[in-house]
Ligand SMILES: [Zn+2]
């Protein structure tokens with residue numbers, strides 16, 4: 111250990127912690143070293159660690175939610191570097207999207223310029239915050255070098271039958287003037303415009319066949335144990351698998367009407383068939399009956415309105431009887447055919463059997479229209495003993511069949527299997543699986559997105575743009591208005607082109623892609639962002655994937671995280687990647703709120719990261735984000751808290767500045783056991799406990815609030831020992847080790863201060879590569895602990911015992927204590943509960 115001379119200049123300057131000059135000095139040094147945070151190539155002998163925060167939309171400025179998200183990822187990246195891993199920690203921009211177009215209209219600036227300006231600004235903010243990103247792998251989805259691969263993927267999907275075009279009813283946001291995916295409709299409103307009701311329109315659209323992977327997407331959730339349970343549940347519900355059967359009810363004098371049901375076991379209770387107003391058979395049923403046609407027209411209208419309000423399920427139920435009948439193939443009974451406004455074409459077959467006794471909706475409908483209600487299942491076992499208190503509708507799956515012919519007496523599950531089998535044998539039905547998940551509509555009538563690389567030729571029909579002609583570059587000079595469909599459609603020069611097949615006239619597709627395409631595979635590009643011949647280098651992806659840790663907001667639990675899982679599976683089937691899932695571990699951080707609400711301009715409760723940096727420094731701002739609450743919970747912003755963290759950093763700074771020059775002092779040797787003084791031993795113990803705490807938090811649930819609290823306690827204890835330190839009770843090499851380790855522990859949370867103090871301690875090495883400190887369990891162990899002893903909840907005495915005393919020994923010691931015995935007063939001991947390290951509670955009576 112080199113002996114150093116005291117540094118008088120530190121004293122002379124005063125020991126006031128001024129974060130700005132320190133942080134600016136280091137920001138400049140880091141900026142000058144382009145390779146500082148670069149990952150080693152995939153040939154590295156180190157173990158790899160890919161940590162990723164979700165890429166932001168370049169809206170203009172970072173908000174506190176970003177700072178929190180990135181502070182978590184950055185702490186982890188830095189700590190993993192120190193633990194010797196080869197870390198990939200990239201950043202990029204989800205740079206296409208509507209706000210750029212809105213800004214273009216409002217501020218008369220081109221979306222490209224607006225976006226690139228925002229990226230420049232936000233990147234500077236990230237650098238000022240000290241986030242350790244490898245900028246050599248930066249990706250921006252609005253650059254042709256990136257989006258050409260969106261187009262390339264689209265062509266590959268098309269070749270594989272995974273991209274197709276169809277006319278469909280779409281969600282239309284009048285505010286965005288574009289189509290929204292089902293996933294982008296929240297309670298009937300646009301996900302961006304929470305006040306704007308989504309309308310329904312019919313348009314030709316491009317779809318990606320995500321439903322082909324529905325089963326695998328669902329099954330794969332079970333292989334993601336390191337994803338938050340709430341996200342797994344949300345994905346499961348979104349995919350929405352239901353098992354059921356289709357059974358043909360044959361229309362008298364007409365075709366078979368396949369009916370979808372999840373409760374074939376109740377089919378003997380079907381007393382009508384209900385058709386969706388848009389069911390193809392309805393036109394035939396109403397032909398020649400103007401009155402009926404008008405009534406059905408009204409139902410169509412009601413359903414359309416309900417759809418616009420976002421939920422057909424909430425429509426007030428109406429129906430009309432067609433006067434026709436269909437036959438239930440199980441019992442040959444004739445049942446009335448109705449048309450009802452609550453039955454939709456999109457679910458199942460657009461026709462249902464109505465079983466009023468065992469379905470809430472059917473029950474309401476039957477009551478309203480006076481239809482027959484017939485019970486065909488009954489409670490069994492203990493439920494049956496409750497008598498007839500069950501009431502209708504009775505929907506339990508734990509029941510037995512009655513009034514069901516030869517199936518009487520069977521339990522539901524058994525009956526379901528046998529009846530499905532019967533339908534298949536007799537060829538009037540079959541078991542089916544349906545999903546709530548729909549194919550992914552990716553066409554958007556907007557400008558600022560990836561052009562869909564397809565052409566329409568009068569002779570050849572739909573023709574893909576040849577791969578060699580990619581990218582189809584987004585033209586620059588476009589009149590952007592939010593009315594009247596796609597702005598690209600107005601660019602005649604661009605739209606009109608030649609057909610690559612026949613050389614004749616062709617028109618370009620003028621829709622652009624949903625921006626969720628961009629984010630479905632971007633993290634693969636980070637592994638080889640400069641690649642010009644493929645979206646990524648497969649060898650690099652084989653090394654880096656799966657992503658070890660992905661961190662972002664829970665609002666992406668469905669859209670982004672299902673789409674990117676789908677994309678990965680398609681790429682695997684194309685032979686491009688070996689992994690089936692993109693993300694091994696997912697962490698969703700809580701929101702940053704203030705005064706009880708999410709920060710928003712409207713509420714005027716936004717805290718600007720720039721302001722916080724100017725007042726307290728980047729370190730204090732970042733550290734506060736980690737200290738104020740565990741990262742998975744919401745964080746209620748309190749400026750007093752940032753101030754508190756800043757004071758702590760100041761204390762840590764002063765301590766090291768004051769004592770870094772005292773290395774030269776002679777130590778006074780202390781107790782016999784360790785060869786050092788009691789105070790030195792106590793400090794050492796605290797230090798090892800702190801290393802243990804912080805290391806465990808990194809490996810566990812990331813409760814960095816407790817990590818930081820532990821480091822604060824360590825600093826407090828150092829201050830508490832200042833007099834003894836000044837008196838030389840702590841050997842110089844131990845004091846030095848204390849300071850060195852304190853700095854290492856601070857490094858993931860407050861990188862600027864840590865680097866500064868590292869230098870103050872005379873260290874020359876790159877802090878990011880200094881091994882993370884190890885704790886010695888023997889040194890971390892408390893020698894003795896004080897135990898409170900209570901009798902019936904009343905404190906009677908305190909005992910000092912060895913920290914590792916077995917429970918039984920502590921119990922006996924407590925029961926044998928004189929004060930305790932006196933207070934027992936001859937009563938009988940019922941039990942003695944030991945809370946290890948804390949207390950013994952003796953219960954007497
Ligand atoms: Zn909208």
Ligand SMILES: [Zn+2]
Pocket residue numbers: 567568569570571573609610611612613614
């Ligand atoms: Zn052609």
